[in-house]
Amino acid sequence: MTDLNSENAAATRAAGLCSAGIEKFVRWRCDALETIEAAIDADNTIALPKLVKAWMFHGAGDATMAESISDLLLQAESCVAQPRGSNQSREWQLLSALELLRSGRELEGVELLQGIVTREPGDLLVHHLLQEELFWLGQPQRMREVIESAAPVWNETQHGYGNFMSLRACANEEAGCLDMADRCGRTAVEIDPSDVWGAHAVAHVLVMQGRMAKGIDWIEKLSSNWGHANQMRHHLWWHMCLFLLETGQHDRILELLTTEVRNPQSALVKSAPAATIDITNFASLLMRLELYGVDVGDRWQVLAAICADRVHNHGSAFSNMHDMMVLAATGQYNKAAELLDSMRGEFQSRKGSIATAYCRVAIPACEAILAHHNRDYARVIKRLGSVRGELSLVGASHAQRDVFYHMLVHAAGQLGRDDLRRIYLGEIERIGFYDVPDRAAYGGGMQLEL
Numbered sequence: 001m002t003d004l005n006s007e008n009a010a011a012t013r014a015a016g017l018c019s020a021g022i023e024k025f026v027r028w029r030c031d032a033l034e035t036i037e038a039a040i041d042a043d044n045t046i047a048l049p050k051l052v053k054a055w056m057f058h059g060a061g062d063a064t065m066a067e068s069i070s071d072l073l074l075q076a077e078s079c080v081a082q083p084r085g086s087n088q089s090r091e092w093q094l095l096s097a098l099e100l101l102r103s104g105r106e107l108e109g110v111e112l113l114q115g116i117v118t119r120e121p122g123d124l125l126v127h128h129l130l131q132e133e134l135f136w137l138g139q140p141q142r143m144r145e146v147i148e149s150a151a152p153v154w155n156e157t158q159h160g161y162g163n164f165m166s167l168r169a170c171a172n173e174e175a176g177c178l179d180m181a182d183r184c185g186r187t188a189v190e191i192d193p194s195d196v197w198g199a200h201a202v203a204h205v206l207v208m209q210g211r212m213a214k215g216i217d218w219i220e221k222l223s224s225n226w227g228h229a230n231q232m233r234h235h236l237w238w239h240m241c242l243f244l245l246e247t248g249q250h251d252r253i254l255e256l257l258t259t260e261v262r263n264p265q266s267a268l269v270k271s272a273p274a275a276t277i278d279i280t281n282f283a284s285l286l287m288r289l290e291l292y293g294v295d296v297g298d299r300w301q302v303l304a305a306i307c308a309d310r311v312h313n314h315g316s317a318f319s320n321m322h323d324m325m326v327l328a329a330t331g332q333y334n335k336a337a338e339l340l341d342s343m344r345g346e347f348q349s350r351k352g353s354i355a356t357a358y359c360r361v362a363i364p365a366c367e368a369i370l371a372h373h374n375r376d377y378a379r380v381i382k383r384l385g386s387v388r389g390e391l392s393l394v395g396a397s398h399a400q401r402d403v404f405y406h407m408l409v410h411a412a413g414q415l416g417r418d419d420l421r422r423i424y425l426g427e428i429e430r431i432g433f434y435d436v437p438d439r440a441a442y443g444g445g446m447q448l449e450l
Contacts, residue, residue, distance in 0.1 A: 017038045021038075026160070029230060054072035060275070073099060135395060137393075162187070170185075188201075200236055203218060215242075250294045257282065311335055367383045388408060408420075
């Protein structure tokens with residue numbers, strides 16, 4: 001009886017820790033993984049914390065975690081009852097969905113996740129996972145359709161309502177429904193001022209609408225609430241830098257790069273110096289600053305060794321495109337060639353959405369980034385211009401992908417191709433950016449070489 005009581009106590013403790021870890025995960029808290037690992041330690045016979053940990057690693061977009069994910073899935077599988085016919089447990093479906101995603105059957109994987117939230121629209125964890133997958137598959141309309149289908153069952157009396165509203169805000173913003181996104185995001189932040197995803201969605205709305213002063217005020221007022229957030233706090237400071245770019249505050253951006261966007265002395269950066277979100281934040285800001293004619297000094301060197309070590313790390317097409325920015329800017333041309341060769345070798349004979357994103361977008365975009373650094377602007381237009389309509393295949397947001405339109409507009413200006421420049425500006429407006437000709441990024445803020 002003592003052993004049985006001990007086992008029950010361990011299971012109860014593990015379940016409580018797992019629930020707490022999931023809540024931290026959906027709230028973008030920096031100690032979510034630590035809590036999930038404590039749940040695993042409390043009772044190693046429970047599958048869910050192992051599955052959540054595997055999904056966390058998967059979401060990092062880092063191929064070096066592949067072996068750890070495989071091990072976690074094997075351990076979880078041994079703890080999950082085998083399905084009988086169509087009767088599959090939630091844990092089994094989470095396991096199966098992640099296996100599908102990792103095997104190049106991404107659309108089948110998200111279909112399985114969508115099936116869960118269709119049957120259980122109050123499942124916040126699966127909503128979180130599904131929204132993230134659709135975001136990186138470049139399917140914003142589906143993001144919105146899924147979340148809006150679940151919205152009628154949610155209300156302010158439910159636990160997690162604010163987190164659901166922040167997911168709803170981001171989905172609506174990427175789908176172009178900015179007023180709804182703004183309302184949902186602000187509701188989430190009113191419920192919990194530390195809600196970084198809700199704050200993030202509103203920041204996206206403000207940058208799309210060109211409300212830069214409002215954006216600066218939004219970030220400054222909320223930033224004191226982000227002390228427990230994970231790398232999303234860095235990304236919110238990246239958003240601040242977008243607002244500052246448009247208002248010409250370049251010196252402040254240069255300061256924020258190493259105090260907030262990626263502070264090498266911070267605990268988060270020390271624990272994960274090669275976090276992909278930090279790489280993309282830092283590199284894209286340096287690229288934008290240089291397009292504005294700002295001297296960024298030796299700041300590219302901060303990521304030089306990190307990106308050189310990532311030339312065979314293909315966990316994210318979008319991240320590899322930023323790796324190429326760093327390799328080109330730091331003169332690591334052999335590594336740049338190695339990255340291109342590795343992507344071609346890895347994906348040209350593979351099927352699936354990720355392979356398609358690499359072959360149709362990431363590889364030609366990386367060729368264009370290298371060409372831009374070498375001032376071969378005609379090649380930039382040829383390689384990047386030909387795939388600009390498919391940029392969403394690599395995932396990320398409109399605001400994140402906008403740096404590639406910056407490059408195109410800059411290249412067109414260097415070539416004296418005002419016809420192309422007008423075409424690009426029209427496309428940027430159709431994507432959903434307001435007042436494009438009046439923006440510093442497109443109305444003359446970019447530095448043209450003489």
